[in-house]
Amino acid sequence: MTAKVVTVTSGKGGVGKTTATANLATALAANGAKVVCVDADIGLRNLDVVLGLENRIVYDLVDVVEGRCRLRQAMIRDKRLPELYLIPAAQTRDKNAVSPSDMVRLCDELRGEHDWILIDSPAGIERGFRNAIAPADIVLVVTNPEVSAVRDADRIIGLIEAEEKGPARLIINRIKPSMVKRGEMLSADDVLELLAVDLVGMIPEDENVVVSTNRGMPVALDERSKAGQAFRNIARRLNGEQVPFMSMNDDGGFLGRLARLVRPGGNR
Amino acid sequence: MAIEMQPKMQIKGVRDGLLVTLGEGSWEDVFQLFLEQIDQQLEFLRGARLMLDVGNHVLKAVEMSRLRDELSERGLQLWGVLSNSPTTESTAQTLGLATRLSKPTTQRREEIPIDMPPSRDTALMIHRTLRSGSSVKYAGHVVVIGDVNPGAEIIASGNVVVWGRLSGVVHAGAEGDESAVVCALNLAPTQLRIAGSIAIPPKRRGRPQPEMARLVDGQVVAEAWDDRRR
Numbered sequence: 001m002t003a004k005v006v007t008v009t010s011g012k013g014g015v016g017k018t019t020a021t022a023n024l025a026t027a028l029a030a031n032g033a034k035v036v037c038v039d040a041d042i043g044l045r046n047l048d049v050v051l052g053l054e055n056r057i058v059y060d061l062v063d064v065v066e067g068r069c070r071l072r073q074a075m076i077r078d079k080r081l082p083e084l085y086l087i088p089a090a091q092t093r094d095k096n097a098v099s100p101s102d103m104v105r106l107c108d109e110l111r112g113e114h115d116w117i118l119i120d121s122p123a124g125i126e127r128g129f130r131n132a133i134a135p136a137d138i139v140l141v142v143t144n145p146e147v148s149a150v151r152d153a154d155r156i157i158g159l160i161e162a163e164e165k166g167p168a169r170l171i172i173n174r175i176k177p178s179m180v181k182r183g184e185m186l187s188a189d190d191v192l193e194l195l196a197v198d199l200v201g202m203i204p205e206d207e208n209v210v211v212s213t214n215r216g217m218p219v220a221l222d223e224r225s226k227a228g229q230a231f232r233n234i235a236r237r238l239n240g241e242q243v244p245f246m247s248m249n250d251d252g253g254f255l256g257r258l259a260r261l262v263r264p265g266g267n268r
Numbered sequence: 269m270a271i272e273m274q275p276k277m278q279i280k281g282v283r284d285g286l287l288v289t290l291g292e293g294s295w296e297d298v299f300q301l302f303l304e305q306i307d308q309q310l311e312f313l314r315g316a317r318l319m320l321d322v323g324n325h326v327l328k329a330v331e332m333s334r335l336r337d338e339l340s341e342r343g344l345q346l347w348g349v350l351s352n353s354p355t356t357e358s359t360a361q362t363l364g365l366a367t368r369l370s371k372p373t374t375q376r377r378e379e380i381p382i383d384m385p386p387s388r389d390t391a392l393m394i395h396r397t398l399r400s401g402s403s404v405k406y407a408g409h410v411v412v413i414g415d416v417n418p419g420a421e422i423i424a425s426g427n428v429v430v431w432g433r434l435s436g437v438v439h440a441g442a443e444g445d446e447s448a449v450v451c452a453l454n455l456a457p458t459q460l461r462i463a464g465s466i467a468i469p470p471k472r473r474g475r476p477q478p479e480m481a482r483l484v485d486g487q488v489v490a491e492a493w494d495d496r497r498r
Contacts, residue, residue: 099341125364127340134337151400154417158399162362164329194417194435196397 001034003114005107006238007136009160011152013123015144016173019209021120022050023220023228024140027235029084030221033115036075036085038106040132041122042097045089051078052216053086062090065102071109080221085114095127100134107135116238125159133160138238139168140200145175145186154195169200171234176205201234202245203227277305282369285317285347295325303338314343319369321350329359336363354392361403391426398422398436407443418458427451433476437461446483455479455490462488 008021021037029035039047042062048054059074064087071087078084087106090097103119110117121132133139139160143153153170160168172188179185188202206227212219219228220235226246233243277298278289290298306313318339327335327349336346348366351357357367391409400419404410409426412434420436422428425443427450434452439461441448446463454476460467462481467488478493 100337101341130337130340151419155400155419158362158402159364161399162329162359162364163333194415196415 001112001115003034003036003107003111003117004137004238005111005117005119005135006138006140007119007121007133007165008140008142009121009129009132009156010123010142010149011125011156012143012149015142015149016171016203017123017142018046018050018120019213019219020140020142020171020173020203020231021118022047023218023231024235024238025084025116025118026051026078026081026218027220027232028116028118028238029078029081030232031235031239032083034083034113035116035118036087036110036114037118037120038087038103039089039120040098040103040128041120042089042128043091043094044122045091047120048076048086048088049216050213051086051218053078053088054216057088060088060090061106062093062097064106065098071106095122095131098131100130103131104135125156129156129159130163133163133165136165139165140171141168141197142171142173143191143195144173145180145188145191147186150186150191150194157195157197167197169198170195171201171203172199173203174205175202199245200237201230203230277302282319285319285345286313287319287321287350287369289321290323290325292323295327295331298325299331299335306339306342306344310342315345317345317347319348319350319366320346322356324352325356326353327351327356327359329363332356332359332363332365336365358404364401392424397432400436405442416452416457424448430455449480449482451478451480451493453478455481460488460490 008017010017025035025037037047038061039045048057053076056076059069061074063069064071064074074087075085076088107117119132122128141153141156143149157168160166172191175188176185180187192199204226206225208222208225209219209227212222219225220231222228230246233246236243277291280287290302339346346365349356349360350367360367391411392406394404394412395414397414398404398412398416398420400417402420405423407425410422410424410428412430412432415432416422416430416434416436418435423439423442425441425445427448428438428440430452433454433456435456435458437459438450438457440450441463444463448462450460450462457469460469460481462483465483465486465488469490479490480493480496481488481490
């Protein structure tokens with residue numbers, strides 16, 4: 001078994017990297033894959049909270065890197081899915097506590113026993129970002145349909161190409177179909193026209209996400225949530241399945257055009 | 269004999285940090301020697317900002333990011349690479365590193381140092397999309413086959429031609445050539461400069477068409493290419 005390393009990044013903060021990482025990991029593990037998530041946001045950890053595992057942390061990523069514990073000791077098993085693990089970030093240190101080569105070594109050690117390694121990148125383009133993408137086989141860029149988030153996504157895609165980790169794949173998060181319809185929000189087409197990368201998922205704005213995040217219960221486990229469905233679809237695309245993009249409203253117009261953009265998700 | 273073959277390395281202080289000049293020889297040897305020398309003086313160097321003059325070495329992105337990572341693991345910051353090779357320079361630029369000594373942010377527009385002999389007849393061909401954060405400065409013409417996204421900039425002493433959508437900042441005739449022009453299939457720059465004139469084009473609707481911008485009586489004017497031909 002050789003795991004694929006997927007790094008979730010964005011440039012801008014607050015667009016939904018951690019939510020996306022938690023939900024993709026959950027959706028992949030719910031399909032029976034062995035998944036480990038690594039929180040690379042040292043000093044501002046969140047992934048443990050979103051997965052509802054905060055109270056189980058004993059050792060963290062920095063402890064592993066600095067040799068205070070074995071890798072297995074820092075891996076927290078999810079309370080719902082037996083094949084999902086989390087390696088939490090340290091809260092009391094900063095990004096410089098870990099180097100890109102530490103991350104490569106860590107992932108090499110994990111690769112043999114898992115199917116997927118998901119890395120939650122911090123915002124920004126500095127050390128933390130470079131730590132997160134160093135071991136990546138696949139880079140997912142999360143953006144919102146807002147000019148500022150798209151601008152940062154463009155910058156980060158350029159950096160990913162420069163690090164020869166490309167081509168990045170795009171997740172557009174928090175789309176509000178009603179606002180797009182009124183012309184008040186960038187459409188997925190507008191975003192794709194500028195960024196010119198493959199789309200791997202569109203997540204509609206969904207209040208369930210806030211509720212589930214606060215409860216530490218990823219929305220991907222909620223059968224009724226549209227956002228949960230969208231995350232499950234991305235997980236299937238990562239596995240190489242062809243899944244049509246879900247309709248977010250009754251208007252088949254722009255989504256119909258997008259459906260033609262579907263590409264295989266998993267193997268590069 | 270081996271001693272004589274060893275590539276030399278020099279370190280000197282400059283305004284923005286330390287300038288390290290690397291010697292000739294195979295890149296692996298030069299790189300290893302450089303790391304050894306750095307390690308020997310690590311206490312003294314820790315926290316320093318380094319500018320590396322790599323001379324004639326041609327570095328690919330992998331090598332340059334390795335260089336940067338090795339330095340960053342030693343607590344040193346690589347902020348720029350000086351090179352005689354345009355390939356290496358463009359690699360440095362895509363990694364967000366400086367490629368000349370004084371910081372571009374403190375430069376004034378009229379003083380853009382362009383370290384190749386100015387020639388109106390040479391052109392730099394860029395066959396990719398320039399994304400936000402990338403910056404191209406060239407003494408001559410610049411031709412881009414691809415888009416220039418918002419947040420990217422092109423500064424050329426000659427003309428700028430973009431076979432694609434131009435949405436970033438563009439400066440043609442940066443050394444004062446008022447006859448310089450900017451052409452694009454979709455001319456929608458954030459800001460367009462020709463010689464000393466600056467224009468902020470209005471937002472336009474409708475189908476984009478190929479246009480050329482030039483200076484007419486000190487004013488930047490953009491005309492549709494089809495209209496010019498008639």
